[in-house]
Amino acid sequence: MKNKFAFVYTCCLFISIGLSHAQVAYNLENEIPYYSQEQVEGDAYKESMCVLDFYYPTNVENFPTIVWFHGGGLTSGYREIPEYLKDKGVAVVGVGYRLSPNVKAEEAIKDAATATAWVFENIERYGGNSSLIFVSGMSAGGYLSYMIGLDKKYLATHQIDANKIAGLIPFSGQAITHFAIREESGIPEAQPIIDELAPLYHVRADAPPLLILTGDRELELLGRYEENAYLMRMMKVVGHNQVRLYELDGSDHGQMMYPGLPLLLREVKSLTKEILKK
Numbered sequence: 436m437k438n439k440f441a442f443v444y445t446c447c448l449f450i451s452i453g454l455s456h457a458q459v460a461y462n463l464e465n466e467i468p469y470y471s472q473e474q475v476e477g478d479a480y481k482e483s484m485c486v487l488d489f490y491y492p493t494n495v496e497n498f499p500t501i502v503w504f505h506g507g508g509l510t511s512g513y514r515e516i517p518e519y520l521k522d523k524g525v526a527v528v529g530v531g532y533r534l535s536p537n538v539k540a541e542e543a544i545k546d547a548a549t550a551t552a553w554v555f556e557n558i559e560r561y562g563g564n565s566s567l568i569f570v571s572g573m574s575a576g577g578y579l580s581y582m583i584g585l586d587k588k589y590l591a592t593h594q595i596d597a598n599k600i601a602g603l604i605p606f607s608g609q610a611i612t613h614f615a616i617r618e619e620s621g622i623p624e625a626q627p628i629i630d631e632l633a634p635l636y637h638v639r640a641d642a643p644p645l646l647i648l649t650g651d652r653e654l655e656l657l658g659r660y661e662e663n664a665y666l667m668r669m670m671k672v673v674g675h676n677q678v679r680l681y682e683l684d685g686s687d688h689g690q691m692m693y694p695g696l697p698l699l700l701r702e703v704k705s706l707t708k709e710i711l712k713k
Contacts (some may be wrong), residue, residue, distance in 0.1 A: 577608020
């Protein structure tokens with residue numbers, strides 16, 4: 436039976452911190468570079484795009500962190516921290532990344548992995564918990580979430596095991612090879628391809644917990660619901676036992692992010708409780 440949601444409820448996320456909602460303070464740091472100066476030297480575009488905004492609690496420790504990748508088809512868009520995720524007891528990292536045609540679209544995957552590695556390497560000095568890092572994003576951002584979580588080579592470049600991600604929550608990401616990557620090779624948008632740049636190519640039983648969100652199948656972009664449903668099924672076939680797909684009834688591709696954000700927070704809360712019990 437498929438999971439369908441016509442509406443969702445708001446959840447607050449606090450982890451036995453002993454503070455009321457109003458007592459938790461937050462800070463926002465903008466334009467933090469996630470490549471070293473040596474890695475961007477001489478590349479003005481990389482230097483300007485490969486930065487992140489970091490919103491985090493300042494008087495709470497052991498908090499979870501959501502790494503958020505924006506949408507835009509890997510060709511447009513801008514880093515963001517969704518307003519709904521603020522003041523919920525979690526840190527949020529809004530990641531900027533390079534875009535096609537300025538670079539090959541695969542470079543965005545490498546940027547996403549480097550930004551996520553920065554979070555793993557730095558979150559504890561801000562008071563966060565490195566075992567509570569969740570990766571999410573909208574559309575192209577959902578695709579990036581899939582790729583760095585399922586294809587282990589991207590984070591392995593930074594000596595990080597992708598299985599250390601606490602949970603993957605892609606919003607309407609492409610499960611086949613992304614259309615921007617196909618376009619670079621002259622492949623029509625409606626021609627599906629599954630190769631090494633497709634999340635479906637990397638289904639595996641030991642991947643992090645996976646909550647897949649899509650809009651209404653009749654309102655979504657070209658086959659977006661169906662390709663995500665296929666990925667869910669194949670994850671189960673290979674033995675992954677923590678994968679679910681939620682179809683948000685009545686929401687098209689542009690709308691589904693808004694009812695999806697409370698589900699993201701609910702998933703973070705649930706998985707955080709599980710992890711802290713271990």
